[in-house]
Amino acid sequence: MSNIKVGIIGLGRLGKVHAGNLAFRVPNCELYAACSMVEAELEYAKKELGVTKTYANYDEMVKDPELDAIFIVSPSGLHCEQIQKAMENGKHVFSEKPIGLDVAEIEKTMAVIDAHPEQIFMLGFMRRYDADYQYAKEMVEKGELGELTVVRCYGIDPSDGMESFVKFAGASNSGGLFADMSIHDIDLVRWFTNQEVKKVWALGKNAAYKQLDEVGELETGAAMLQMADKTMGILVAGRNCHHGYHVETELIGTKGMLRIAQVPEKNLVTIMNEHGVVRPTSQNFPERFSQAFVNETAEFINCIKEKRQPGVNANDGLQSTKVAIACQKSYEEDELVSLSDIK
Amino acid sequence: MSNIKVGIIGLGRLGKVHAGNLAFRVPNCELYAACSMVEAELEYAKKELGVTKTYANYDEMVKDPELDAIFIVSPSGLHCEQIQKAMENGKHVFSEKPIGLDVAEIEKTMAVIDAHPEQIFMLGFMRRYDADYQYAKEMVEKGELGELTVVRCYGIDPSDGMESFVKFAGASNSGGLFADMSIHDIDLVRWFTNQEVKKVWALGKNAAYKQLDEVGELETGAAMLQMADKTMGILVAGRNCHHGYHVETELIGTKGMLRIAQVPEKNLVTIMNEHGVVRPTSQNFPERFSQAFVNETAEFINCIKEKRQPGVNANDGLQSTKVAIACQKSYEEDELVSLSDIK
Amino acid sequence: MSNIKVGIIGLGRLGKVHAGNLAFRVPNCELYAACSMVEAELEYAKKELGVTKTYANYDEMVKDPELDAIFIVSPSGLHCEQIQKAMENGKHVFSEKPIGLDVAEIEKTMAVIDAHPEQIFMLGFMRRYDADYQYAKEMVEKGELGELTVVRCYGIDPSDGMESFVKFAGASNSGGLFADMSIHDIDLVRWFTNQEVKKVWALGKNAAYKQLDEVGELETGAAMLQMADKTMGILVAGRNCHHGYHVETELIGTKGMLRIAQVPEKNLVTIMNEHGVVRPTSQNFPERFSQAFVNETAEFINCIKEKRQPGVNANDGLQSTKVAIACQKSYEEDELVSLSDIK
Amino acid sequence: MSNIKVGIIGLGRLGKVHAGNLAFRVPNCELYAACSMVEAELEYAKKELGVTKTYANYDEMVKDPELDAIFIVSPSGLHCEQIQKAMENGKHVFSEKPIGLDVAEIEKTMAVIDAHPEQIFMLGFMRRYDADYQYAKEMVEKGELGELTVVRCYGIDPSDGMESFVKFAGASNSGGLFADMSIHDIDLVRWFTNQEVKKVWALGKNAAYKQLDEVGELETGAAMLQMADKTMGILVAGRNCHHGYHVETELIGTKGMLRIAQVPEKNLVTIMNEHGVVRPTSQNFPERFSQAFVNETAEFINCIKEKRQPGVNANDGLQSTKVAIACQKSYEEDELVSLSDIK
Incomplete structure (x- = not known):
């Protein structure tokens, strides 16, 4: 089975940690694309992380047919919408915590996640x-x-x-x-x-x-x-x-x-x-939590490969x-x- | 100045700790009397601690003119009444915590203590x-x-x-x-x-x-x-x-x-x-708290000798x-x- | 620059640790070949570690033109001879400690190493x-x-x-x-x-x-x-x-x-x-020393790529x-x- | 049985520790005399420690019939001679370590100690x-x-x-x-x-x-x-x-x-x-070692009262x-x- 191709959104401090892990430390995956509104971050992704594609627009990245999974490390207020879009485009999704800031919006997002049970969803409670x-x-x-x-x-x-x-x-x-x-x-x-x-x-x-x-x-x-x-x-x-x-x-x-x-x-x-x-x-x-970040991403990739949902789910985010x-x-x-x- | 003569009421587990300290480990004091309703405890006080007098009745001990101070290590429910009696008989008083179990009763006891400002009152917050x-x-x-x-x-x-x-x-x-x-x-x-x-x-x-x-x-x-x-x-x-x-x-x-x-x-x-x-x-x-018990008793004796009130008072007990x-x-x-x- | 291709000799307890690191945890290298006299270990190398070639004979592996480097995790008594052969066949060499058991033999090995200054030699003092x-x-x-x-x-x-x-x-x-x-x-x-x-x-x-x-x-x-x-x-x-x-x-x-x-x-x-x-x-x-083993191997690979000798050399082994x-x-x-x- | 009367020689830093313990912290003993060539130290002994007698001359103190025991906290080079004199005058002896600096002198001192088996000898290995x-x-x-x-x-x-x-x-x-x-x-x-x-x-x-x-x-x-x-x-x-x-x-x-x-x-x-x-x-x-000093002195006093030799003897000093x-x-x-x- 080939490597899981991942696109990441968000390359701030924590985004860079995750991107580095996806690129170099987690087996069986490839950091294929990166999305950011900051040009310098996309340059970094190309030069330092070796990504194949960069996007300034999330809606475009999420439709890239090459991508198996989306990794969301954007500001908290955007998580819900980005999770929904990725799910609806057939991607596996890893989202940093919190799943969202508003209960109603989280519940709506959970409904979208529940509607795609064959796709993996994991929330970043790395501890x-x-x-x-x-x-x-x-x-x-x-x-x-x-x-x-x-x-x-x-x-x-x-x-x-x-x-x-x-x-x-x-x-x-x-x-x-x-x-x-x-x-x-x-x-x-x-x-x-x-x-x-x-x-x-x-x-x-x-x-x-x-x-x-x-x-x-x-x-x-x-x-x-x-x-x-x-x-x-x-x-x-x-x-x-x-x-x-x-x-x-x-x-x-x-x-x-x-x-x-x-x-x-x-x-x-x-x-x-x-x-x-x-x-x-x-x-x-x-x-x-250096190694914990590696471990959780490895678990996300393994869940995709083994077609099983991880221990941390959307309800953990809601609660x-x-x-x-x-x-x-x-x-x-x-x-x-x-x-x-x-x- | 001669040694402070102390009478203790209560010779249970903690009572024995205090009695031993008064008898052997605290300078400038003498464990002169002990009061208990348990005959074996009074025997213990005589043989092991060398007290001069034993009492089965607190009201009698508290009137002993030889005593400078009363040390109360009885059940919590009795503290208030015993403090009052000792104060009213002109004795300095050390009472184990709590000062009492009932707010009104404690407040009444505080009034008695306040009425005898020349007598030392100390509460047993040994920590x-x-x-x-x-x-x-x-x-x-x-x-x-x-x-x-x-x-x-x-x-x-x-x-x-x-x-x-x-x-x-x-x-x-x-x-x-x-x-x-x-x-x-x-x-x-x-x-x-x-x-x-x-x-x-x-x-x-x-x-x-x-x-x-x-x-x-x-x-x-x-x-x-x-x-x-x-x-x-x-x-x-x-x-x-x-x-x-x-x-x-x-x-x-x-x-x-x-x-x-x-x-x-x-x-x-x-x-x-x-x-x-x-x-x-x-x-x-x-x-x-072996040494803390010695220290607090030494402080009580020093307060008596130096005519100053200790840092732990009745209000600490009330609060x-x-x-x-x-x-x-x-x-x-x-x-x-x-x-x-x-x- | 392409990945460094490594052949390992010795797949005992420590050999497996090194082999796993070369195969999965160290960037820029590939565990290409394994040599052992134990058939089960070669099976393990193929199935679990995905090596391309296996050898029962060290002299053959050391001549494999595909290999850039040899990793020696054999019994201590064999290190000197194996280091010499690998050096003389133009390979970079990592050897587990000790470099050898006999001073004269070590000195002879050092002479061989010194004669190939362009090849990396590193000794496994992983601490x-x-x-x-x-x-x-x-x-x-x-x-x-x-x-x-x-x-x-x-x-x-x-x-x-x-x-x-x-x-x-x-x-x-x-x-x-x-x-x-x-x-x-x-x-x-x-x-x-x-x-x-x-x-x-x-x-x-x-x-x-x-x-x-x-x-x-x-x-x-x-x-x-x-x-x-x-x-x-x-x-x-x-x-x-x-x-x-x-x-x-x-x-x-x-x-x-x-x-x-x-x-x-x-x-x-x-x-x-x-x-x-x-x-x-x-x-x-x-x-x-789980991570130290990874780090030292990463250093060995980096030294090869960057054409510099590591901090641990043959003289450290001799002394x-x-x-x-x-x-x-x-x-x-x-x-x-x-x-x-x-x- | 009455308190053991002790005379101390040496009131330097460690001497003051021992003197304070003998005066205030060890039961069943009385710091009765102190000997020093420093006038201020004898003043200290009288005022702060309440000793009854002071001596400028060890040979005199050692003959004081009121004294039961001698406590030696003088410079190391004097221990042997002072031990011998105290022993020969019928006193129990506590000496700080070392027992002496010269093997022959220590052996001679041990002979004197051995000749007075009814007197207690203890060496200050307080640990x-x-x-x-x-x-x-x-x-x-x-x-x-x-x-x-x-x-x-x-x-x-x-x-x-x-x-x-x-x-x-x-x-x-x-x-x-x-x-x-x-x-x-x-x-x-x-x-x-x-x-x-x-x-x-x-x-x-x-x-x-x-x-x-x-x-x-x-x-x-x-x-x-x-x-x-x-x-x-x-x-x-x-x-x-x-x-x-x-x-x-x-x-x-x-x-x-x-x-x-x-x-x-x-x-x-x-x-x-x-x-x-x-x-x-x-x-x-x-x-x-604050409490260890108290404990060893209490053991010395108890040995005198109970007529038994302590665990630390002159041979421990010699060896x-x-x-x-x-x-x-x-x-x-x-x-x-x-x-x-x-x-």
């Missing part, structure tokens, strides 16, 4: 494909932690992006801290517990950058999630981590506790100097977005929000 | 006197973490007490998980942030011992606290920790994060064997109990509870 | 290509540790191979513990210090398997190395590690200390259960083997051995 | 009384590590004392790095293995302070010890540790490995900031000093040294 998370999931499935009672997830971005975020906070529409930062963690809570969220309470505080209050954005937030079976979810999200990129997940079960990246160790090195005993830290998501919306609403209204009220 | 907590507090005060945004506290008892707890859960009145287990953590959140709690939401789940549902007790619980200045508090409490006694505190600030006992290391030993790389763990509170009551109410009603509604 | 070791090397080069005074290296194999080792210890010729296990560590000491070894003292003890005394093999050994500039090297080698595969390196400098894999953490997971706080461990070299021989001699004679006495 | 070391020793005794094959000990002083050491290096007679710094570690190797040292090789390097070469002192040294049963001892000693006071001990056995203070954690606090994940470190021996002398000789001559050659 599920990180070796550490898979190790943890396997321990949970084998019952080594007993029944889960608490899942705690931290997702805190490095502070070196703070100045820029504050500057553009009013203009951009991040969807708020919980949609922007916690969406992976919400997916993890659902994945580890096999439960849906029932009710949430979310809080937030701007301390270093109080001006964020004015534009409705948050520096640091926390949310508590009540799952359908009473399991407790705890989220902390932030944009102001001075030691790097802090993604940590904890599982408390009736037989034991497990933590993934309790501290964000960069490598196996320990340094002892005038600061004390120091473990260097991961600095950003491409570093931390995680609904929870993020509920958290944002809870923060804004300072009230408990039931998921049944998110339409 | 404030643990060297690790003091190291952390000092860093906060020096501004090394910036402004605090999140304080997370875990207090989980070892599972070896679980069978016994389940057996007696119906009969005893623990006050619920949050009053019983989180009270120290609530005090820590207040101490580190210098803020009062405004609103809480508390959840709970019985998984290993579902029969606790029937008696209104909890195996594991979590609460989120909104502080007056928007700082976020996160509590996890439990009774079913298989690796020992897990007391962990995290401070997230705008300049850094700090964790006390991120994992409950028993000592400086690391073992590598067929289980992996293993750090042995603290097994119970007398082990973990922490109110928050614990709010958490319990929130869990029972599955609603947000404002502290202003706790009378 | 130099591990990200953690490269991070450490960079810190040393930047002077962040000051001047090195002590380098300590542990290399201890998992005990699950012990039974089999003891069984075949008499028959096989491992070259002794230091040649077999410490050769990588000897290379690391030379690499980090940029110094040659001057004198050694080596000790050993058989405790769990005292029968190894009879066949002159060792369960656990230690050596101290005096470098030309007085820097001290400390080696511990063993075959009986119950917690997995323990490869640890420490650098002590005048400004700080650095440890690579102070404990052999398998991943970022921490488990807390009845054993204590547990970090799972690496179990074997293919797991621990490390000489030190290993000196250690073995020192252990056997219980005397200090000067490297100048190893011919 | 044996540290809770972490006792935990490790217990595991060894229970066989949990199997048979020991390697014991590695690091003893590295903080670099903040380096300037002063270099300044006075020529004048003082430290006995050399191994006598000065490794003596505790030598004792630990003997204690953990229950074996005597047979042969040693010691190396050293001055890198940051090369001027130490001129006065025959060392900044950093390492030694390898061959024990009678072939167990291997590895020592690293130094005076230039930038992260604090690094005392670390490792036990490798046939069933597992154990490390005490793998990194010199100061407390249970972990900080995450711009430096990475940081564990603060112990800064000096009084901090690290450890002989090994330190052998290491120094080995370093100076760059040869293996057999302990049988140390007279």
